[in-house]
Every structure is written in C-alpha cells, then in structure tokens.
Amino acid sequence: MSASTQPGPSTPGRTFAIGEEDFLLDGEPFRILSGALHYFRVHPDLWADRIHKARLMGLNTIETYVPWNEHSPVRGTFDTRAGLDLARFLDLIAAEGLYAIVRPGPYICAEWDNGGLPAWLFTNPEVGVRRNEPHYMEAISEYFDALLPIVAERQIDRGGPVILVQIENEYGAYSDDKDYLAALVELNRSGGITVPLTTIDQPTDQMLADGGLPGLHKTASFGSRANERLATLRRHQPTGPLMCAEFWNGWFDFWGAHHHTTGAAEAAAELDELLATGASVNLYMFHGGTNFGLTNGANDKGVYQPTVTSYDYDAPLTESGEPGPKFWAFRDVIAKYAPVPDEVPTASAPAPVFEVALDRSISLSDALFSPSSKLGTWAGYDHLPTLDEIGHFRGFALYRTTVGSGGVLSFGEVRDRAQVFLDGAPVGVLSRDHHDSALTVPGAGVLEILVEDQGRVNYGPRIGEDKGLIGPALLDGEPLSAWEVLPLAVDALPAEASLDADPRGASAGSIAGPAFAGGSFDVDEPTDLFLSTVGWGKGNAFVNGFDLGRYWGRGPGETLYVPGPLLRPGRNEIVVFETLAIADPVARFVAAPELGHTDF
Incomplete structure (x- = not known):
C-alpha cells in the first residue's frame, strides 16, 4: 500500500504490533520516525503549528511525556484545562495524519520539576516512590484512573493515533524492582491500554537488565555511536525492532553556565548512522518549548544546578517554533529513508522591537499590607517548618522571626535561595548552589527571609526532598524556634x-x-x-x-x-x-x- 493510500491514524480497527524484526502497522513493516514535543511546554494555540512542522521535516509520529504533578498539583484532582488538554493534543496529532507515543511515567525526569512526581506524594514518610510500595501504588492508581481513559480511547485500534505507551522511564538507572514494573503493566492493561508497552534505558548491560521486564519491548536512549549502542540493545533483545527512543540531538541549560549547542552537520551525521541501521527513532527533542512559570527542574550531583526557563534544547524547531539549522539537516537525512513533503515551513519576520x-x-512589603492583597497570610510555628510541611510546593515564601542580638545565623541547609533582611534592610543571600548555610546578622530586630524554591531535583536520589529552610536554625549556636511563614501565592x-x-x-x-x-x-x-x-x-x-x-x-x-x-x-x-x-x-x-x- 503506498503512503498516499495508506489509512490514516483516525481509521478505526487498525493494528500496531511488535514483529520479529519490525514494528507492524496493519501487519506491514513500519519505521517510527518520531519527535518529542511536550504539550505542557507549548502554548496550546501553537500545538497545531508545531505538529504540522514535524510532518514537514519528515516525521510520522509525535512523542510526549505526561507530567503527573502538573495535572494533579493537589491529590484527588486531574486538571486537563488549556495547556494540559492532552486529549486535544492527541486529536491534533491525528488530524495532521501522524501517530503518537505517550510516556505517562509516573516518573518522567524531563528536566521537569520533581521529575513529574507530585510533591504531595512525599509528605507521607511511608511512601516509597518508584517501587512496589502500597501507598505509592495507590496514588499511581488514582493518577492512571484519570489519565488512561484519555489515552485508551485514542489508541490506534479505536481510531486514534496512539501506537505505543512507555512503562516508567529509564528505570534501570534507578533500581531493578521487577514487581513494580509488573504492577505498572497491570495498571496500564486494566486501564484499557492495548497497544505495545515499551521501556527505555541507556544501552549498558546493567541498565537494560535492571530496567526491563519480559513482555515489554526494550528501547534505548543515546545521541551518538548508534551501531555500538544498538548492538548492546540487540544482545538484550534478540528479536523485534530496534529503536532509539531518545536520540539526544541537543541538551538543556542551567543557570550560570553556557548555552549548550551541537553542530547541525555533526548531529545529522549521527542521525544518518542510526537510520542506516534500519532502526526507528524518536528525536529528543524535535521541539523543546519553554519551562513556563515555576516548572523547571534541577540536577544535584554535588552541586545544585537549576534548569533555565528556555527549553530550546538546540532542537530542530527552536523554542519559538522556527526551523533551525538542524531542521533542514535532519530533513535531508530523513529524505534518504522516507518520503518527505514538498511543503516547507517559512521563517517568521523579526519580532517587533x-x-x-x-x-x-x-515593594513586596507594601503589597502585603495592601487591603486588596491576595499574596498570602502569615501563620505561626513553634519550630522551623519546611515549605512542604505547610503544603507550599512551588515558588516563594517569607520566613519571619525576631532576634534579640546580632550573631551568626545558620541553617542545616537552604533550598534553594534565601535573601535575608533585618528590619527591612538587606543583610545577605544564602545560595544552595554555593553551599551557603550561614551569614552574620548585624544586630537585633525583625529578621525576614525571602526563600525561593528554584526547581525540584528531577534526577537521582534527591528527588522529593523538602524545600525551604531546613533546620536547625541557630543564632550563635542557639536555636531559633518561633517562626512565622507566609507562602506567596504565585498566581x-x-x-x-x-x-x-x-x-x-x-x-x-x-x-x-x-x-x-x-x-x-x-x-x-x-x-x-x-x-x-x-x-x-x-x-x-x-x-x-x-x-x-x-x-x-x-x-x-x-x-x-x-x-x-x-x-x-x-x-x-x-x-x-x-x-x-x-x-x-x-x-x-x-x-x-x-x-x-x-x-x-
């Protein structure tokens, strides 16, 4: 069947399966040429434009994560309004004639706040995340009960675009709890997911072994040396299609460093090597978008590094939706292996100056005294509370106490940035990325501290840690126990x-x-x-x-x-x-x- 007469993803009764060597679309070999596009990082009125440009580059599939914490900032809620309308996003993919891969986590990493895990999960010390622990699995069940119907009714066998759903995310880099992976499979299947289920791991022997499960199709994540990496994947999976489900064609930035870029020709050569093997691919990213608001994540491998607002990622389609050098270079490579539309996107005119x-x-202090202020209210505590303890999971908060003398003010840890004021006058800044935890207070008075959560760690053992000022709070070694806290309402x-x-x-x-x-x-x-x-x-x-x-x-x-x-x-x-x-x-x-x- 030719590409022009092949049924589109909106045709009911179609099938997608894992074959001995290929993905099988309606029983015929099908190569996935996919690009990552996160609906939650793009204004919803621009989704159709970005999806259309993916097709113009030669892609046939769009992949997206699902951020649990964004949909469920409060337990028992599942927000699908505006930029969180996953159903609309998937429908637009189908309308463009493309297919979809959905990665619901529950952990997604993605340089996203807390790796997509809701901060409220961690307020119960008995919760054991990313393992088969009853409290955690109960929360995931609630999440999937709300999410999976949206995905299930848009699977290819029901006339929708969804051809694959991923279980967890690079789990082999974290643990090897097979019971947990099996429980996620059961939740997906009982939630109506019938398409093939996949895993993704970096192609090392340990990660592929730890992160997989019989019956789940293994894929790999890498950005170079395709033949070598795919050979490792093949050792762990003797049959079935090979796929790089995260082909790293760029990278993200963090504050205080340089903007990460890679040459278009170099990246295109790596893509060419990958496609020459016959493997399928998902470009991470095709279009990065933006960490709007307070949604950015962070890394901490000894030094705290919060991710910047732009998630341009040096991707083929820039943060603002412009075709960059990699767009054209990748399009030329893809054209060697698959049909590419004659239509090409045009560059936008310069923005107004x-x-x-x-x-x-x-001032913030005057705004707080305004009769119409909705910024928040003070609450008293007989100890130094974290922001998580008071249910404030993002943004800014003010801490206040009275000190009878000057001296060295210290905390167990600052997460992540604290501006210290004495009777309204600036004293100094304690910054987590500098490992600051103490400064000198010049005298007695009212101590106010503006604390900013600069983004929760999205990868590694520090996921889920509390934010705010971490005790003990000491002044010259003596505890400060009487505190008031005002969480600032960012909205x-x-x-x-x-x-x-x-x-x-x-x-x-x-x-x-x-x-x-x-x-x-x-x-x-x-x-x-x-x-x-x-x-x-x-x-x-x-x-x-x-x-x-x-x-x-x-x-x-x-x-x-x-x-x-x-x-x-x-x-x-x-x-x-x-x-x-x-x-x-x-x-x-x-x-x-x-x-x-x-x-x-």
Whole structure:
C-alpha cells in the first residue's frame, strides 16, 4: 500500500504490533520516525503549528511525556484545562495524519520539576516512590484512573493515533524492582491500554537488565555511536525492532553556565548512522518549548544546578517554533529513508522591537499590607517548618522571626535561595548552589527571609526532598524556634491591582527588590515577542497574568519568549516580580531570542 493510500491514524480497527524484526502497522513493516514535543511546554494555540512542522521535516509520529504533578498539583484532582488538554493534543496529532507515543511515567525526569512526581506524594514518610510500595501504588492508581481513559480511547485500534505507551522511564538507572514494573503493566492493561508497552534505558548491560521486564519491548536512549549502542540493545533483545527512543540531538541549560549547542552537520551525521541501521527513532527533542512559570527542574550531583526557563534544547524547531539549522539537516537525512513533503515551513519576520516603561511599582512589603492583597497570610510555628510541611510546593515564601542580638545565623541547609533582611534592610543571600548555610546578622530586630524554591531535583536520589529552610536554625549556636511563614501565592503575583492598591506604589527611577513593577503596551495584532532581561536582577515576568518564567542576570539566557496567543489586540500588561534590583525600569522587547554564549 503506498503512503498516499495508506489509512490514516483516525481509521478505526487498525493494528500496531511488535514483529520479529519490525514494528507492524496493519501487519506491514513500519519505521517510527518520531519527535518529542511536550504539550505542557507549548502554548496550546501553537500545538497545531508545531505538529504540522514535524510532518514537514519528515516525521510520522509525535512523542510526549505526561507530567503527573502538573495535572494533579493537589491529590484527588486531574486538571486537563488549556495547556494540559492532552486529549486535544492527541486529536491534533491525528488530524495532521501522524501517530503518537505517550510516556505517562509516573516518573518522567524531563528536566521537569520533581521529575513529574507530585510533591504531595512525599509528605507521607511511608511512601516509597518508584517501587512496589502500597501507598505509592495507590496514588499511581488514582493518577492512571484519570489519565488512561484519555489515552485508551485514542489508541490506534479505536481510531486514534496512539501506537505505543512507555512503562516508567529509564528505570534501570534507578533500581531493578521487577514487581513494580509488573504492577505498572497491570495498571496500564486494566486501564484499557492495548497497544505495545515499551521501556527505555541507556544501552549498558546493567541498565537494560535492571530496567526491563519480559513482555515489554526494550528501547534505548543515546545521541551518538548508534551501531555500538544498538548492538548492546540487540544482545538484550534478540528479536523485534530496534529503536532509539531518545536520540539526544541537543541538551538543556542551567543557570550560570553556557548555552549548550551541537553542530547541525555533526548531529545529522549521527542521525544518518542510526537510520542506516534500519532502526526507528524518536528525536529528543524535535521541539523543546519553554519551562513556563515555576516548572523547571534541577540536577544535584554535588552541586545544585537549576534548569533555565528556555527549553530550546538546540532542537530542530527552536523554542519559538522556527526551523533551525538542524531542521533542514535532519530533513535531508530523513529524505534518504522516507518520503518527505514538498511543503516547507517559512521563517517568521523579526519580532517587533519596542520599549515599555515600568512606571508602576510597589515593594513586596507594601503589597502585603495592601487591603486588596491576595499574596498570602502569615501563620505561626513553634519550630522551623519546611515549605512542604505547610503544603507550599512551588515558588516563594517569607520566613519571619525576631532576634534579640546580632550573631551568626545558620541553617542545616537552604533550598534553594534565601535573601535575608533585618528590619527591612538587606543583610545577605544564602545560595544552595554555593553551599551557603550561614551569614552574620548585624544586630537585633525583625529578621525576614525571602526563600525561593528554584526547581525540584528531577534526577537521582534527591528527588522529593523538602524545600525551604531546613533546620536547625541557630543564632550563635542557639536555636531559633518561633517562626512565622507566609507562602506567596504565585498566581496573585502579576495582579495589576496590587500595583494600584496603594499610592505608595507609584514611583520612578530604579527598583529595589523584592518588589513588583508593571507597565502597559499596545499591539495591533498578537505576535510572538522576545522580552530582554538584560540589566535585570532575578525574578519572574508576567504578560497578561501569564508567568513567562524565571529570569536571572547570571544567564546564560537574556530573553524570555512571549507566545503570540498570550497577547490581545490593544492594551496589554507586563508585570515583573524582581527580587534583587533593576537600575533602569524599562521592559525592552527585541527582534530575536538571545539564549546566551556557547562553548564554541
């Protein structure tokens, strides 16, 4: 059957199976040419554009993780609104004539906050994550009860695009609990998943052995030396199609480092070597997108490294959806092995360049005293609580206590950044990535500490750790036990009302944080923008109430991506929550993104 007459993924009654040597679509050999595209990192009004461009590069499949913590920030809930509408995303894939691979975890890594595991899981000390432990499995059952019907009814045998579902994620790098993997298989099958189930591991003997299970099709993750890696995979799986289910064609960035890139020609040569073997592939990433809001993860292998807002990943399709050098290089490679459409995407015009005065501002302390403030309320404790203990799982919080004298203030650990003030005056910063845990307080007074959770670790043994100030809290060796804590409601941060509620908010000149600053601008038609953060300190920026993500003067990135659908014709609002300082309170929109210096 020719490609032009082959039934599309929306045709009911189709089949997808694991053959002796190939994937079998309706009984015929089928090579998966897939690209990773995370719906939760892309504005939903841009999903169709990104999916269409995947087809234009020659891909026939879209792969996505599912972030449990984003869908279920509170236990017993499962949010599928707006950018979490997985059903709509899968339907758009089908409408484009493509197939889908779904990776529901429950652990996903993905440089995503906590590796996708809800922070509330860890508030019960009896929970044993990523193993066959009753409390954990009960929570997963609730998650799958909400998720799997969405996936099951969109499987290929029911007229949908889904051809594969993955069990866990690189489990061999973590453990070898076969009972846990078997329990996940049972939950998927009892939840209506009938398509083949897969695992993914780095192609080492131990990881492939530990992360697999009979009946699950093994795939590998790597970015080079395809023949060698696939040979290792074949030793562990004598029959069935070979697949690199994460072909690493780029990498992510963390604050204070360079922007990671690889040459397009080099990456294309590695892809060519892989496809020449006859194997299937999933590009990680085809289109990375953005860690909007407070969703970024972090790594900690001795040094804490939070991931930046941009998840451009040096992927074929850039963060803003532009075809980059790898798009064209990969398209040429794919064309050697499969049909590629004649249509090609066109590059967008440079984004509008203009400036917006941040002519309204109010300090955080004044905003908290505003009658209309919805930022949060203080609560007292007879000990130093973590943020997890009080149910505040992301963002910022204020800690407050009174000290009768100066001295050395110390904590067991700071997770992840603490700005210390005495009677409103800055004292210093304790930063986890510098292993700071102590500083000198100059005298008596009210001690206030603004704590920022900079992103939960998404890989390794520190997943699930509490955030905030970790005790003991000592002043010259003596315990500080009387504390008040105010968790800041991030959703309320950009409210324009907070800037207008008090005439003390009107100011001019530089902005001393922590403070809010805002301004207004007009556009004729919504279009993508790039907000420069050069000269700003550290904080989050919001457009029309949407959190674009974190910025930080240490880089590498110097812009935040503003998706066009966030804008509206006419008046638009920008609000900045600045924790350090802005000398020149102007928001500058620039023509193109600047993701920072590279190591080339």
